Amino acid sequence: MAKAYSAAGRATSTLHAIAILQFHQAKALKELHEGGPDPGVMQELCLMTDLALRLTKVTAWAFGQAMSTMVIQERHLVLNLVEMRDTDKVHFLDAPSSQAILFDDMSRTLPSSSRWSRSRDFSWSPGDNLIAFWVSEDKDIPARVMLMQFPSRLEIRVCNLFNVVDCKLHWQRQGDYLFVKVDRTPRGIQVVVTNFEIFRMREKQVLVDVVEMKESIIAFAWETNGNKFAVLHGESPRINASFYHIKSNSKIELIKMFDKQQANSIFWSPLGQFMVLAGLRRMNGALAFVDTSDCTIMNIAEHYMASDVELDPTGRYVVTYVSWWSHKVDNAYWLWTFQGHLLQKNSKDRFCQLLWRPCPPTLLSPEQIKVIKKNLKKYSKIFEQKDRLSLSKASKELVDKCRLMMEEYRQYRGSDTQMYNQQRDLSLQLRGGVDTDELDSNVEDWEEETIEFFISEDIIPVGDL
Known part of the structure; x- marks a missing residue:
């Protein structure tokens, strides 16, 4: 400027x-x-x-x-x-600017003007130099979802769609899959029908799988590191949570479906596998902590009027909070483990937002990470052995402390016993020869009394004799 x-x-x-x-x-x-x-x-x-x-x-x-x-x-x-991606932006930021062609490189990489004028939405691949966009219908020309290589403008896949109302594009984090949510109204039917078009980017000719949904879609989310995705569908109070797994044999398998869930948002762990189904704001902060390896609900909890959920970069901790931006009272944040165990509650007036500090990238190469995962059992045994040694060290310290306390008690008891024996004769003289330290020292003065208590009376008829 x-x-x-x-x-x-x-x-x-x-x-x-x-x-x-x-x-x-x-x-x-x-x-x-x-x-x-x-x-x-x-x-x-x-x-x-x-x-x-x-x-x-x-x-x-x-x-x-x-x-x-x-x-x-x-x-x-x-x-x-x-x-x-930032790496793709460098090409345009470093390009020379002139009064003749200021955006010439960028304009050449985009589709033709006639086609792009009808495009409704687009999204860049996070893993490759690809752009995905969908074009609305025009008279007899159907709507299309197109994948274009960048910057050569080579169309690598085109999928025709009919009676389309709207499309939403969702890339998987590594760019291995493209999820397209298609809303359409079939002819003669006024109800909106939804189906999923899933593009397998690593397959030859980019295969497309179709998953039909008979209910309205509330939320969708890819697993952060993996090939699973979760969908919330249905109408309140009958909201269902479905988990799908994309297999290598060109099949999409429904792993599990939980019915009657109080949820409107999906939050995956940054490392995958674990997730939180949350019913935020009007659903009163219902929380379900799920392990997708076997699709089990580890815990069900509630943070009343929770407005947001944040998972830390390691995937070990979860924060739920009530933001002042959405709710003016009861502003607080709660800290949970990924299994759903509540660790602490913190209330703060006019609390607005909480963000985790991002973790720096690992210094290990992908090959080193693979070796560690392969030999994880061997490393686990070493760590368990170290844990047992540290535990035994702590136990030894505790035993030594108890032994020292017992020795001090014995010394104290021995000194008091010696003092008692020295003063025993003097004590007997003062009490007239009666040893009051023994229970049976004066049996002659004992009086025995017998006391009877009436507990109950039962009358049992025996009949006519």
């Missing part, structure tokens, strides 16, 4: 100088007209004309710099709004 202001100021200054030179030119031309040719005036006129031309050039350059700076800012704004 500073460069644009500087260039604009430079252009204004040169325009002012040009105006002064033009005034002197007009004055010199008047003198020539009235007094005849004068070599000195002609030389001065040529000098002013040369300066005017130079200033005009500087003005044009300054305006070009200002325009280029404005265009670069516009380019930054456009790239921030589109879903594109």
Whole structure:
């Protein structure tokens, strides 16, 4: 922005100088007209004309710099709004800008204008140089979902769709799969029908699987690291949670379906496998902690009026909180384990948001991670042995402490016993020879009493004898 202001100021200054030179030119031309040719005036006129031309050039350059700076800012704004990887943005950010073709490279990578004008939504692949977009229907031309390679504009897959109302595009984190939620109204039916078009990006010719849903879709989410996805469908209070697994044999398997769930949001662990089904805001903060390896609900809990859920980058802890932005009272955040055990509650007035600090990337290479996972049992035995040693060390310290306390007690008891034996004869003399420390020392003075209590009376008829 500073460069644009500087260039604009430079252009204004040169325009002012040009105006002064033009005034002197007009004055010199008047003198020539009235007094005849004068070599000195002609030389001065040529000098002013040369300066005017130079200033005009500087003005044009300054305006070009200002325009280029404005265009670069516009380019930054456009790239921030589109879903594109940072590595792909570098190509456009580093491209030279000129007044002739400022967005020429970007415009060449997009579809043709006629097709792009009917496009309704697009999404960049997080793993490859691909863009996915869908085009609405136009008279007899059906709607289409298209996959285009970047920047060659090669169409690698086109899927035709009919009677489409809307489409939503969801990429898997690694870009291995593209999930397209298609809402359509079949002819003669006024009800909206939903089905899923799942593109297998790593297969030859990009195979497409279709999953039909007979109920309305509330939420959808891919497993962060894996090939599972979860869907919330149905109508309250009969909301169902379905879990699907995409297998390598071109089949999509329904693993499990939980019915009557109080949930409207899905939150996967950053490491996959574990997830939280949450009923936020109007569903009063119902929480279900699920292990998708065997599709079991580990715990069911509730954080009343919870508005948001955040999982830490390691996937070990979960935070639920009531934000002041959505609810003006009971603002607090609760900390849970991924199994659903509540660790602590923290209340804060006007509490708005909580975000976990991101973990830095691992220093291990993918090959080293594979070796660790392969030999995890061997490493587990080593760690368990170290745990037992530390536990035995703690136990030894506890035993030594108890032994020391017992020794101190024995010394104290021995000194008191010795003092008692020394004072025993004097104690008997003071009590007239009666040893009051023994129970049977004065049996003659005992009195025995027998007390009877009436507990109950039962009458049992035996009949006529």
